Amino acid sequence: MSTSAVPTDAAAQPARPARRALLPQNPRARNLTLNALPVLGLVAVWWFVTAFVLVQPRLYPTPLAVAGELVRILSGDGPLGSTYVHAAATFSRLLVAWSGAFVIGTVLGVIGGRNRWFFDFCANPVWIAMAVPSVVWVYIFLVLFGIDNLVPITALLVLLTAPVFLGTAEGVRAVSPDMIEMCDSYKIGPIRRLFHFYLPSIAPYLVANARVSFALGIRIVIIAEVIGLPNGVGLLVGYWSDSLYMAPLVAWGIILMLVGVAVDHLVFVPLQRRIRQETVG
Amino acid sequence: MTASMRLKEYSAQLASLVLIILGWEIAAQTMNTNALPPASTVFATLGGLVADGDAFGPLFSTLLRTVLGFALGFLLGTAYGIFAATFKTFDELTKWLIQIAIFTPTLILIFLFLVAIGRTNFTVIILIALVVMPMIGTYIRDALKDFDPDLEGMAVSYKVPLHQRVTGMYLPFLIPPMLAAGRIGFTLSWKVAFLAEIFGFPNGLGWQVRQTYQIYNVAGLLAWLCLFIITLIAIEQLMRFVERRVVTW
Numbered sequence: 001m002s003t004s005a006v007p008t009d010a011a012a013q014p015a016r017p018a019r020r021a022l023l024p025q026n027p028r029a030r031n032l033t034l035n036a037l038p039v040l041g042l043v044a045v046w047w048f049v050t051a052f053v054l055v056q057p058r059l060y061p062t063p064l065a066v067a068g069e070l071v072r073i074l075s076g077d078g079p080l081g082s083t084y085v086h087a088a089a090t091f092s093r094l095l096v097a098w099s100g101a102f103v104i105g106t107v108l109g110v111i112g113g114r115n116r117w118f119f120d121f122c123a124n125p126v127w128i129a130m131a132v133p134s135v136v137w138v139y140i141f142l143v144l145f146g147i148d149n150l151v152p153i154t155a156l157l158v159l160l161t162a163p164v165f166l167g168t169a170e171g172v173r174a175v176s177p178d179m180i181e182m183c184d185s186y187k188i189g190p191i192r193r194l195f196h197f198y199l200p201s202i203a204p205y206l207v208a209n210a211r212v213s214f215a216l217g218i219r220i221v222i223i224a225e226v227i228g229l230p231n232g233v234g235l236l237v238g239y240w241s242d243s244l245y246m247a248p249l250v251a252w253g254i255i256l257m258l259v260g261v262a263v264d265h266l267v268f269v270p271l272q273r274r275i276r277q278e279t280v281g
Numbered sequence: 282m283t284a285s286m287r288l289k290e291y292s293a294q295l296a297s298l299v300l301i302i303l304g305w306e307i308a309a310q311t312m313n314t315n316a317l318p319p320a321s322t323v324f325a326t327l328g329g330l331v332a333d334g335d336a337f338g339p340l341f342s343t344l345l346r347t348v349l350g351f352a353l354g355f356l357l358g359t360a361y362g363i364f365a366a367t368f369k370t371f372d373e374l375t376k377w378l379i380q381i382a383i384f385t386p387t388l389i390l391i392f393l394f395l396v397a398i399g400r401t402n403f404t405v406i407i408l409i410a411l412v413v414m415p416m417i418g419t420y421i422r423d424a425l426k427d428f429d430p431d432l433e434g435m436a437v438s439y440k441v442p443l444h445q446r447v448t449g450m451y452l453p454f455l456i457p458p459m460l461a462a463g464r465i466g467f468t469l470s471w472k473v474a475f476l477a478e479i480f481g482f483p484n485g486l487g488w489q490v491r492q493t494y495q496i497y498n499v500a501g502l503l504a505w506l507c508l509f510i511i512t513l514i515a516i517e518q519l520m521r522f523v524e525r526r527v528v529t530w
Contacts, residue, residue: 034373039381059397120293124514125301131513133472135479136506139490143499144317215384223388223476234388241392241480253389260384 061247069251078236090233094221097153098214101160105213106206108161109168110198119169129162134220138227152224152232159220160213167212171205172198203275211268218260318500326504336508343474343485344512346402350409351470355463358414362421372422382415391477405477409470416469417462424458460524467520471513 043063050062057065076082112119137155145151175198183193199206225234233252240248302320309319330336365372390408398404436450478487486509493501 031373034370035377038374039377042378117289117293120290121297124294124297127514127517128510131468131472131517132506132510133475135476136490136509139494139502140506143502219384219386219388222386226388226480237389237392241396244396246393246396249389249392253385253393256386256389257381257384261380264384 057247058244059246061250065247066250066254069248070254073248073251073255079239080231080236083236086231086233086236089231090221090225093149093153093156093225093232094217097156097221098160098217100153101157101213101217102164102210104157105161105164105209106168109165110172110194110202112165112169113172113175122165126162126165129158134159134223135227138224142227147229149229152221152229152234155224156217156221160217163216164209164213167205167209168202171202174205175201204272207268207272207275211264211272214268215260215264218256218263222256318503322500323503323507326500327507330504330508339484339486339489339505340508340512343471343478343487346405346485347409347467347470347474349402350406350474351413351467353406354410354413354470355417355466357410358417358462358466359421359459361414361418362425365418365422366425379415379419382411383419387412387473387476388480391473391480395477395481400482405474405482408477409473412473413466413470417466420462420465421455421458424462425455456527457524460520460527464517464520464524467516468513471516475509 047063050057050060054060061069072078073083076084078086080086108122112122134155137158138151141151141154145154179197179201183197188197222232222234222237225232226238229235233256237249237252240246240252305317306320309317327336361375365375390411394404394408398407432450441449474485475487475490478485479491480487482488486505489505490502490509493499493505
């Protein structure tokens, strides 16, 4: 993923302006057109296919039908009560699990980065946690806890902690040994060491972790909700899928996708840029 | 790495697994409910499945779909990564499409595809490829950004022939990120195949898990899950072994 190459972008920057200068247009506008054109083209193809080739609006919804459903969802109108209540339930679960996973994963990751044995010890469980799909964790926790709000949260927590752990451990290992030696020789205590040395030097990794795990979380939170929960976006999605009505399904997909992209670009990208500037300058 | 270090690594890795299974066994024995059968029962069920040969049908049908979907996604993703790293315009053209593909919830894609295209092997393969391709594509693209342009310039000025440039320069640079991306991508494919089966594909491992859950056969459920995890671990170890071999060479 693009976030794995955190601090190295600086070298790639200078090459750009020379190329852009060749083009007469405003480069920003040009790039935006380039970005948007294929998406518009895709929508056009979608419209054409659903309007003329596969005319079956229930299974193959037209862009207009989906837009209508988007408006309905945004106005709060849904088959099982207000859509905002479901969305709030989903996002509160996501936030709780994501922040919990971030804290636990970071703490364990710092230990794992310092202590090779601990890292090896965690390697298999972490790997299992990541490899087992969220729905399976939901099945396991459903069996253990019964139907409860705890089920999707724990499932997400398990899945999201693992990548945070790996990312943090990698970051801690990249801290230069000279600095640790310096801390040792100046007899700097563990708490000051954590806040003044470790955290600043692994900050880019932390932001990257937060970003990756959030992107993962928003995609899997609804999977965890489809089975055995009384509310959430997952329930609605399952409902529409069972009644073979695809327009609202696509609409929800678009909403979740847009929220994911928006959070990524409005929160994590600026944050990453700022941290990069601070560590460089 | 020396032998004693490797021994230490393996023992630490094993210790955690042993601890998990022990904890599970003890918890199950003390709680003594239907909800959590002891590890020994689950492994006995798993042994039964393997001995009867019941395990192999679902396992191989899932595995086949995974491998085909992954191969397709990997090919497309690598091609995309190379193109996007070489042609700036192509990168800009596909930027939003890739963003959309990355952030679209997998579950919604699964529901949509299973209904709109039908419940065939082909659907699942396309689904896997679609989910894996952007992940591998962006990984390869970003890895290629670190490629040293001086090396390229040198090769051009010395008029190194193309095939030699490919085998001597591009391939050695590309293989480690390709292997790493492949490993992550395969795990992802395996999960997507499984999810598609749980949500409505009428055979394979996921289907078995769903079936056992619906009749509340917890030992069976956990046995199928163990089979799923063990297969994944085996494949992962195999890929790591290959990676180590190829990278040292």
